Amino acid sequence: MADSFTPMSRAAMAARVARDIPEGWYVNLGIGIPTLVADHVPADREVVIHSENGILGVGPAPAADAVDPWLINAGKSPVTLRPGGSYFHHADSFAIIRGGHIDLCVLGAFQVAGNGDFANWATSSNDLAPAVGGAMDLAAGAKRIWVVMEHTTKEGAPRLVQTCSYPLTALGVVGRVYTNLAVLDVTAQGFVVRDMVPGLTLRDLQDRTEARLVAG
Amino acid sequence: MTRVIDKIVRSMAEAMAGIPDGATILLGGFGAAGQPTALLDGLIEQGATDLTIVANNAGTGRKGFARLLELGRVRRVICSFPRSAGSVVFEEVYRTGRLELEIVPQGTLAERMRAAGAGIPAFYTRTAVGTKLAEGKEVRNIDGVDYVMERALPGDVALVEAWQADRWGNLTYRRSGRNFNPVMAMAAKLTIVQAQHIVDLGALDPEGIVTPGVFVNRVVHVPYGDPPLG
Numbered sequence: 001m002a003d004s005f006t007p008m009s010r011a012a013m014a015a016r017v018a019r020d021i022p023e024g025w026y027v028n029l030g031i032g033i034p035t036l037v038a039d040h041v042p043a044d045r046e047v048v049i050h051s052e053n054g055i056l057g058v059g060p061a062p063a064a065d066a067v068d069p070w071l072i073n074a075g076k077s078p079v080t081l082r083p084g085g086s087y088f089h090h091a092d093s094f095a096i097i098r099g100g101h102i103d104l105c106v107l108g109a110f111q112v113a114g115n116g117d118f119a120n121w122a123t124s125s126n127d128l129a130p131a132v133g134g135a136m137d138l139a140a141g142a143k144r145i146w147v148v149m150e151h152t153t154k155e156g157a158p159r160l161v162q163t164c165s166y167p168l169t170a171l172g173v174v175g176r177v178y179t180n181l182a183v184l185d186v187t188a189q190g191f192v193v194r195d196m197v198p199g200l201t202l203r204d205l206q207d208r209t210e211a212r213l214v215a216g
Numbered sequence: 217m218t219r220v221i222d223k224i225v226r227s228m229a230e231a232m233a234g235i236p237d238g239a240t241i242l243l244g245g246f247g248a249a250g251q252p253t254a255l256l257d258g259l260i261e262q263g264a265t266d267l268t269i270v271a272n273n274a275g276t277g278r279k280g281f282a283r284l285l286e287l288g289r290v291r292r293v294i295c296s297f298p299r300s301a302g303s304v305v306f307e308e309v310y311r312t313g314r315l316e317l318e319i320v321p322q323g324t325l326a327e328r329m330r331a332a333g334a335g336i337p338a339f340y341t342r343t344a345v346g347t348k349l350a351e352g353k354e355v356r357n358i359d360g361v362d363y364v365m366e367r368a369l370p371g372d373v374a375l376v377e378a379w380q381a382d383r384w385g386n387l388t389y390r391r392s393g394r395n396f397n398p399v400m401a402m403a404a405k406l407t408i409v410q411a412q413h414i415v416d417l418g419a420l421d422p423e424g425i426v427t428p429g430v431f432v433n434r435v436v437h438v439p440y441g442d443p444p445l446g
Binding site: 051052053054055068069070071072073076081087088089090091093094095097098122125128129130131132133134135136137139140141167168169170171 | 246247248249296297298299300306307310317319320321322323324326327329330341342343344345346347348349389390391392393394395396397398399426
């Protein structure tokens, strides 16, 4: 039987996250789907985007003929600077993060557990050269951590789990998860479902989730 | 006026003079922005080996840092993000077991160098608490919160890319080319700078100088265009 619902595209997930970010927040976006969030923040909304490599006020990607090689984001993609933007060095950039001055960090992940633990930097303990980048600093320092990711792996394995099996990035920090099927808050009771794509039932969602879900 | 302080050197050989085997080299840059590519070529030419390289990444392509790895001149890499698009040489060399690797969270990496430059031997951070990257490190509870102790990371040499420099070694940077460069400049015994523009003493706006010359030892003029030519 064909599914009666349509999972969200990466762009639709990014747009959904962008819609939930209040004006006035300072926001860091991780690599992958989180980076796409910037494309869904209209220029007239004052959300200030931070990039670890020393930028506040990151604007949308430039046109192909207007690329400035001196202006790249943490994913090394060309970006622009909004009026009011600023540059600073790496130690100041991470003082902004570690010092609790970032309202929200949106990160990708491999797994999130119902207690807010998450894993996004190494796929196994045998991975001897994993790339952590700024993920652990952001996870420990930002006021809020939202994760945006596919609800399951390509093979259909759940990513919302009881306990992360991959090496942790940080413990107990994730506040909300956006997947291609649902929006869930991490609470003392575990994952609380706030929203689902049309046509999806709570039971359908639970079938694709290892952790126990709580109706919102 | 006397020119007692003149950090401008006339050649790359002069810039690289005296870098010993076994040195710890702090390498500026993030992506292609702010990478001291000419200094890397100078270091390859100079010949020092058994190096420890501290950088955000572990080199891409076949030039610069990747070339040093390929030549077997690097014993140890300390970085936050070794695997990235094009880090082929790192992966080849690492697989052979001839390379030591220390993974450090990016902000901890920056702060360890800032601490070294500021005379602070160690500091406590929440970053990495409870993870693999905190294994073997002292954990201390301060006011009810666990922190990992991280040690300062000084360099013997820093290789820095700047936009403008004067003969006292005062520096400005270009947009996101700033990144690790000012932090590394303060953390090394010998800070060597490649600058796009050499300006007269007094020409830089004192309010706009990002790295004061006290942190800088040598400056070599490397104009390569704006934007970089390739």
